[in-house]
Amino acid sequence: xxxxxxxxxxxxxxxxxxxxxxxxxxxxxxxxxxxxxxxxxxxxxxxxxxxxxxxxxxxxxxxxxxxxxxxxxxxxxxxxxxxxxxxxxxxxxxxxxxxxxxxxxxxxxxxxxxxxxxxxxxxxxxxxxxxxxxxxxxxxxxxxxxxxxxxxxxxxxxxxxxxxxxxxxxxxxxxxxxxxxxxxxxxxxxxxxxxxxxxxxxxxxx
Numbered sequence: 001x002x003x004x005x006x007x008x009x010x011x012x013x014x015x016x017x018x019x020x021x022x023x024x025x026x027x028x029x030x031x032x033x034x035x036x037x038x039x040x041x042x043x044x045x046x047x048x049x050x051x052x053x054x055x056x057x058x059x060x061x062x063x064x065x066x067x068x069x070x071x072x073x074x075x076x077x078x079x080x081x082x083x084x085x086x087x088x089x090x091x092x093x094x095x096x097x098x099x100x101x102x103x104x105x106x107x108x109x110x111x112x113x114x115x116x117x118x119x120x121x122x123x124x125x126x127x128x129x130x131x132x133x134x135x136x137x138x139x140x141x142x143x144x145x146x147x148x149x150x151x152x153x154x155x156x157x158x159x160x161x162x163x164x165x166x167x168x169x170x171x172x173x174x175x176x177x178x179x180x181x182x183x184x185x186x187x188x189x190x191x192x193x194x195x196x197x198x199x200x201x202x203x204x205x206x
Contacts, residue, residue, distance in 0.1 A: 001059045002044055005083045012087065016094045018049045032056075036133040037076070040124070043068055046086070049099055055079070055086060062116030063140065066109065069101065076136040081109035107170060108139035117141065118148050125151065135163040143171060149179045158188035165194035172201035 006022050009015060020028060028045045032038045032054075038045075041063065043056035052072040058064055067080035080086040089103035111117040121137060124130045134152070138160075143149065153161040165183040168176050180202055183195025 001065060002057060005046075005057055008083060008087060012091075014091075014094075016090055018047050019090065020046055020048070032070075035070070036130040037068055037070060037136070040130060040133060041068065045070075047090075047100070051099065051101075053101065055100065057083060062111050062113045062120055063137075066111075066140075068136070069104065074132075076132075077139045078108045078111075078137075079104045110142050111140045114142050114145070118145050121148065122151070125155065131155075131157045131160060135159055138163045138167055139170075141167070143167065143173070143176060146175075146179060149176075150182065153179060153182050153186070153191070158186070158191050161186050161188070161191040162194045165191060165198045168198035169194065169201050172198065172205055174202060174205060177202055 002025070009019065025044050025046065028048070029038065032045055037043050037056060040060070041056075041058045042060035043058045046055045046057055046067070048054060054070050056068045056070060058066050058068050058078070063078060065082055066078045067083060067086040068076070069079045070076050080089065086100075089100050092098075092103055093100045117137065117140060121134055121141075124134050138152070141148070149164055153164050155161065161183055164179065168180050168183070172180075176198075180195055180198040183191050184199050186192045186195060
């Protein structure tokens with residue numbers, strides 16, 4: 001999968017300077033070996049725009065082939081469904097003198113195998129590890145597994161519940177009313193405020 005990405009780069013003229021060549025990817029990945037996204041998703045760093053933010057190619061299921069954005073400001077998530085989409089954004093950014101992040105879609109691509117990503121998140125929760133990674137994966141859920149969403153919201157780490165509420169606000173539906181309500185009633189104000197916004201968005205649907 002990583003080799004396929006490099007094969008695509010070979011056939012593109014004017015490669016931006018911020019994209020890493022194969023040797024640089026290997027070297028830079030050693031610096032990120034500690035990070036859960038690299039460890040759990042078998043991800044490889046692809047670039048450096050001197051912003052402390054990076055795009056990574058995921059090579060492990062359930063998101064193999066997708067491009068993950070690791071943000072210094074904690075808005076990390078999957079942003080492109082394929083390296084083709086990533087490279088298209090790269091060259092648009094280069095042509096317009098902008099950052100690749102300016103071409104991130106408002107919504108993350110939803111994982112094609114929802115059963116696999118649900119099982120993956122359940123396993124991370126059971127281990128009690130990688131909560132930051134779970135937060136980053138929530139935008140890739142289709143928000144249809146109510147059981148999983150309630151498990152996430154009820155977790156002692158309020159960042160998980162907040163992430164669910166934020167995603168419901170982006171993708172409101174009447175089916176998500178019970179989860180949004182649970183967020184709005186959460187003991188932590190950071191979750192309850194986000195839950196209230198999610199509830200308002202759902203109410204606006206009617």
